[in-house]
Amino acid sequence: MNKVSSSIAESLKVYASAKINLHLEVLGLRKDGFHELAMVMQSIDLVDEIEITKTNDELISLNSDNPELDNGDGNLIIKAAKLIRSRSGLRDLGALIYLRKKIPIGAGLAGGSSDGAATLVGLNSLWGLNFSNNQLEDMAAELGSDVPFCISGGAQLCFGRGECLEPLDKSDPTLAIVLVKDPSVSVSTPWAYSRYKQLNESTYLSKEIDFQEKRMALRKASWLRPLNASNPPPLINDLQEVVAPATPAVEKALQFLRSLKGVLSVAMSGSGPSCFAIFSDLDQARIALEENQEELRKQCLEGWCCALNSKGVRFAK
Numbered sequence: 336m337n338k339v340s341s342s343i344a345e346s347l348k349v350y351a352s353a354k355i356n357l358h359l360e361v362l363g364l365r366k367d368g369f370h371e372l373a374m375v376m377q378s379i380d381l382v383d384e385i386e387i388t389k390t391n392d393e394l395i396s397l398n399s400d401n402p403e404l405d406n407g408d409g410n411l412i413i414k415a416a417k418l419i420r421s422r423s424g425l426r427d428l429g430a431l432i433y434l435r436k437k438i439p440i441g442a443g444l445a446g447g448s449s450d451g452a453a454t455l456v457g458l459n460s461l462w463g464l465n466f467s468n469n470q471l472e473d474m475a476a477e478l479g480s481d482v483p484f485c486i487s488g489g490a491q492l493c494f495g496r497g498e499c500l501e502p503l504d505k506s507d508p509t510l511a512i513v514l515v516k517d518p519s520v521s522v523s524t525p526w527a528y529s530r531y532k533q534l535n536e537s538t539y540l541s542k543e544i545d546f547q548e549k550r551m552a553l554r555k556a557s558w559l560r561p562l563n564a565s566n567p568p569p570l571i572n573d574l575q576e577v578v579a580p581a582t583p584a585v586e587k588a589l590q591f592l593r594s595l596k597g598v599l600s601v602a603m604s605g606s607g608p609s610c611f612a613i614f615s616d617l618d619q620a621r622i623a624l625e626e627n628q629e630e631l632r633k634q635c636l637e638g639w640c641c642a643l644n645s646k647g648v649r650f651a652k
């Protein structure tokens with residue numbers, strides 16, 4: 336009998352939610368070279384599935400249903416698994432991981448970040464490590480700026496480089512979105528920030544007191560509490576002003592979404608190229624997308640209708 340199969344003990348399944356940015360304001364540059372941000376992120380019901388089986392043979396391996404993905408050390412799932420194991424000090428721990436990829440890659444939806452977050456949460460439970468949520472969020476911040484949010488998800492204010500979190504109302508919002516993306520296009524996040532810097536550095540804020548003022552203004556925004564259709568999010572994304580003009584697929588997606596019946600507001604998510612439109616509920620979003628399937632195909636766009644999720648990582652029942 337081989338070593339791996341003899342050591343299998345238990346498994347579990349976790350869901351990793353994609354996110355959209357309901358607000359993304361670039362405030363300035365930080366000493367670590369990252370940008371200081373004021374954001375509102377929101378989890379959506381577009382999820383990757385991650386199945387993890389515990390072993391005790393030191394091997395951490397990943398397979399997935401997406402042949403485009405690197406299953407090795409470049410994958411955030413492997414990075415997350417190795418990070419939490421090294422923090423545990425238990426070198427014998429192993430895991431066989433299988434990813435069913437539903438979140439488009441390089442889309443501004445934090446798919447990789449959310450997979451990393453789900454791996455931390457899943458292995459913390461499966462390996463019985465008992466790290467607290469705060470400890471998991473600290474590890475998550477080492478993996479990437481979006482990863483801490485993805486752990487608890489829902490709707491949160493995100494400051495700093497994205498890792499300073501202030502959760503908003505946990506109740507399920509009735510708002511829903513139509514999300515569209517040209518499947519042949521992705522945008523590099525480092526490129527988006529460096530282009531933004533090139534064009535806007537002269538207007539960057541630099542004093543902590545000015546950052547504080549911007550954070551306070553966002554905390555007080557009337558559209559935040561609660562998220563609702565009568566006062567929908569205005570959807571500001573500073574990166575959109577540099578990504579859209581350089582990316583015809585973004586302009587095309589925004590134009591498609593603006594033409595939908597019943598749409599409340601429209602924006603790009605993160606560094607793009609995914610764009611989304613807000614609707615008052617899932618039925619309205621479904622009808623708008625269904626009525627425009629032909630146009631969607633003509634424009635070579637992929638589309639999804641998604642509810643807003645009040646959680647990030649979830650265990651399968």
Ligand SMILES: C[C@](O)(CO)[C@H](O)COP(=O)(O)OP(=O)(O)OC[C@H]1O[C@@H](n2ccc(N)nc2=O)[C@H](O)[C@@H]1O
Pocket residue numbers: 356359368369370371372374443445448478479480481482495496497524525528529605606
């Ligand atoms: C665009 C967003 O998705 C919005 O939520 C995030 O800001 C990006 O988060 P992420 O993909 O987790 O980004 P990271 O992997 O931490 O950083 C990728 C690169 O983006 C730039 N970056 C990222 C976050 C930030 N606050 N400032 C930056 O300038 C840096 O060049 C960095 O090297």
Ligand SMILES: Nc1ncnc2c1ncn2[C@@H]1O[C@H](COP(=O)(O)OP(=O)(O)OP(=O)(O)O)[C@@H](O)[C@H]1O
Pocket residue numbers: 404405409410411412439440441442443444445446447448450451481524605606607
């Ligand atoms: N598990 C993963 N799933 C998807 N991409 C991954 C994963 N692990 C590493 N990556 C790499 O991360 C890069 C960005 O992928 P991802 O899908 O997370 O982009 P994104 O949605 O634009 O992220 P963000 O919104 O956080 O900037 C890709 O180049 C991809 O190869």
